Amino acid sequence: MNGHYKLYQDTRSQWRWRYVAANGRTIADSGEGYYNRQDAINGIAIMKASYNSPVY
Numbered sequence: 356m357n358g359h360y361k362l363y364q365d366t367r368s369q370w371r372w373r374y375v376a377a378n379g380r381t382i383a384d385s386g387e388g389y390y391n392r393q394d395a396i397n398g399i400a401i402m403k404a405s406y407n408s409p410v411y
């Protein structure tokens with residue numbers, strides 16, 4: 356199994372995401388809560404788009 360994104364609501368009913376590696380460890384998270392689910396989904400899309408970004 357590859358890594359995957361998990362979208363969830365926190366205890367304050369804000370939307371958050373985390374990226375879970377194949378070994379089950381969280382290696383990235385949204386760092387903030389979003390009031391709108393779609394905003395959290397957009398954050399995931401940004402992370403996915405940055406996959407091939409150069410490293411400086």
